[in-house]
Amino acid sequence: MIEPTTRADELRTQLVQSLTDQGYLPDPHWRKAFEAVPRHVFVPGFYLRSEEEPTDSAGVPVWEPVTERTDPQRWLSAAYSDQTLITQFDGREPDWANPEVRHGGVFSSSATLPSLVATMWDDAQIADGHSVLEIGTGTGYSTAVLCERVGSGNVISMEVDGDRLAQAHRALSECGHTPSLVEADGLFGWQPGSPFDRVVAACSMRHIPRALFNQTRAGGKILVTLSGWLGGSARVLLTVDGQGRGAGPLLAGTISFMPARLHAPPGFGDPRQWARMVEAAPARPAVSAPERISGASVESFLPRFLAQCAAPNAQSVILEESTLLVDVVSGSVALIEPAQGGGWQVLQTGPVRLWDRIESALETYDRAGRPDQESFRVRADESGQWLEHSEMPAFELP
Numbered sequence: 001m002i003e004p005t006t007r008a009d010e011l012r013t014q015l016v017q018s019l020t021d022q023g024y025l026p027d028p029h030w031r032k033a034f035e036a037v038p039r040h041v042f043v044p045g046f047y048l049r050s051e052e053e054p055t056d057s058a059g060v061p062v063w064e065p066v067t068e069r070t071d072p073q074r075w076l077s078a079a080y081s082d083q084t085l086i087t088q089f090d091g092r093e094p095d096w097a098n099p100e101v102r103h104g105g106v107f108s109s110s111a112t113l114p115s116l117v118a119t120m121w122d123d124a125q126i127a128d129g130h131s132v133l134e135i136g137t138g139t140g141y142s143t144a145v146l147c148e149r150v151g152s153g154n155v156i157s158m159e160v161d162g163d164r165l166a167q168a169h170r171a172l173s174e175c176g177h178t179p180s181l182v183e184a185d186g187l188f189g190w191q192p193g194s195p196f197d198r199v200v201a202a203c204s205m206r207h208i209p210r211a212l213f214n215q216t217r218a219g220g221k222i223l224v225t226l227s228g229w230l231g232g233s234a235r236v237l238l239t240v241d242g243q244g245r246g247a248g249p250l251l252a253g254t255i256s257f258m259p260a261r262l263h264a265p266p267g268f269g270d271p272r273q274w275a276r277m278v279e280a281a282p283a284r285p286a287v288s289a290p291e292r293i294s295g296a297s298v299e300s301f302l303p304r305f306l307a308q309c310a311a312p313n314a315q316s317v318i319l320e321e322s323t324l325l326v327d328v329v330s331g332s333v334a335l336i337e338p339a340q341g342g343g344w345q346v347l348q349t350g351p352v353r354l355w356d357r358i359e360s361a362l363e364t365y366d367r368a369g370r371p372d373q374e375s376f377r378v379r380a381d382e383s384g385q386w387l388e389h390s391e392m393p394a395f396e397l398p
Contacts, residue, residue, distance in 0.1 A: 008040055011080035015039075015114060018082065024118040033148035034118065039079050042141040042171045043111045044068065045096035046085035048078060063089075065099030085111040087139060091261070093163035107258060109164050111139045112202060116255060121146060123237060123251055124200045124223045130154060133193065133215070135186030136202035136257075140168030147177040155179035156193045158186040160261060187260055189215040196220060204233055204257040206312070207385050207397040208378075210244065218242025225257045226378070226397070229265035229315045230293070232305035233257070236378045245381040250373050254301045266328055271317045274326045277333045278347040286344035288359050290323035290336045302373050303362055309387055309395035310361035311354045325354045361395070368392050 016025070016034045025031040050062040063086065066075050078085060088094065089105035112120075120142070126132060130150055137143055137159035147155050157179055159165040165183050172179065182190055186201065187209045194215035204227035212222055220240050227233035233256040238248035259265075268274065293304040294316065308314070313329040322337035332350025339345040346355045365371075368391035376389050378397075385397040 008038060008076060008080070011076065012038060015080045015082065019115055019118055022115070024115045024122075027122060029149055030118060030121060030145075033145045034114070036148050037141065037144045037175065039111075039114065039141055040068075040076055041174055042139040042144065042168070043079050043085050043087065044167070044171075045094065045099060046078070046087050046111065047089075047102060048074070048085075050101075060104040063102035063105070065094065065096075065101065067096060067099065070099070082113050082115050084113045084116075087111060088161075088164065091161070093161075108261075109138055109161060110258065111141055112257075114141075117142045117145060119253070119255065120200060120202065120223065121149070123235070124198050125221060125237075126150060126198055130197040131193070131195075132156070132198045132200060133186075133190060133196045134158065134200055134202060135189075135260075137165055137168045137181060138202060139164070140172045142202060143168065143179055144172055144175055144177050147172070147179055152178040156182060156190055156196075158182045158184055158190060160185050185260075185262065187211070187262055191215060198223070201225065201260075202257060203260045204263070205260050206263045208236075208238065208246075208380060210382075213240055213244045213246055213380065216240040216246075221248070222246060225255065226305075227256060227259055227263075228305075228308040228312055228398070230304060230308040230311070231256075231316075232293075232301075232308040234302070234305045234373060234376075238378060238380065247377060247379045250376045250378070250387075252372075252374050254298055265315050268315060268326050268328050271319060271324050271326065274333050275319060275322075275324055275335055278335045278349050281347040281349045283339075283345040283347050285339065286336055286346040286355065286359070288362050289344050292362060293358065294318075294323060303365065306361045306365055306395070307358040309397070310357040311352070312398040313352075314354050314358075325358075327352055327354060364392050 019025050045067040047063040048066050050064050068075050086107050088109035091108045131154050134157040137157040143157045162183050189211040195217035197220045199212050199216050199222045201224045204225040206228050208224050222238045225233050225235045235251040238246035240246040293307045313327045314325045317324050325334040330352045332352040334348045334354040336346045379386050386394040388394045
């Protein structure tokens with residue numbers, strides 16, 4: 001056990017104890033690794049959401065920069081909290097010497113919350129001597145924990161953002177870790193370091209790239225979070241056969257990661273212009289309410305993922321009381337709006353009837369008895385990738 005000689009040591013000890021008490025660190029090897037890594041070194045600057053209410057009519061959230069210089073107590077306390085810390089918006093590195101308040105923006109990099117880091121490494125079933133490819137170095141915190149567990153010489157970590165990688169390199173070096181760091185797109189893996197015993201992605205993907213299968217040794221495992229443009233996600237742990245094929249179950253939990261940049265949803269402009277496309281479309285009663293896939297509850301987590309599998313190119317946005325689905329690939333649109341007298345109605349246009357597909361998937365899921373997430377499997381070979389269940393038709397991943 002680390003002796004708490006400074007405030008950072010005390011907070012780190014408290015964090016590790018909390019993670020242990022909550023069951024996130026059942027393996028003493030991983031607990032020892034977390035005890036050794038000072039998280040504050042890896043997050044010299046980040047954004048926290050302001051406690052003040054947004055002042056504009058659109059309700060755009062306000063994000064305050066926090067550094068050791070601007071607010072040392074808040075900075076250190078947040079660094080050792082079990083929360084995700086936003087480090088970048090819109091793919092642009094902040095000037096941490098003179099950081100500015102942010103009004104809205106799209107998250108593009110973060111320090112993953114420690115409990116998720118612990119879950120990720122534990123789920124990957126990593127053992128002594130394993131060679132590991134990490135996709136998404138980010139701040140380097142999870143990389144440092146991995147280095148403590150298997151040794152720097154067994155770790156290759158990839159990051160597409162050069163500014164992020166440079167900061168991670170500085171922090172890793174300060175802590176005495178020397179993994180191989182690669183500035184490249186992890187969707188293509190890293191052939192020079194292959195084959196790997198484990199490939200673990202700290203970002204989400206619409207499907208598992210073929211390169212990752214080819215770079216994983218027979219019997220090795222790939223841990224990836226599958227996600228898509230509707231915001232659904234599910235983690236899968238696949239075992240690879242050495243011939244470019246793999247299969248494995250979805251894992252339990254409601255965990256998500258930021259998407260790999262090439263797999264992020266495309267912008268689609270003003271949603272009101274898309275909504276006008278269905279003004280002349282006939283309306284029909286909607287069997288499923290939009291909250292079935294858009295709610296914040298645990299119950300909507302898997303249905304959202306299934307809906308996404310059924311309509312993989314759809315994106316959604318709320319327009320007042322209605323939900324708009326836009327498919328920029330096919331030019332299809334669906335609007336689910338309140339119906340007179342209660343309930344919902346749907347208007348659709350374009351070659352893909354988006355809400356029809358989603359409702360069909362949800363009805364099939366209901367008829368199967370709403371099976372648990374872990375009863376689904378992903379199967380992949382040279383011809384494609386599928387989400388399968390014994391009681392449901394298979395969905396082909398995009």
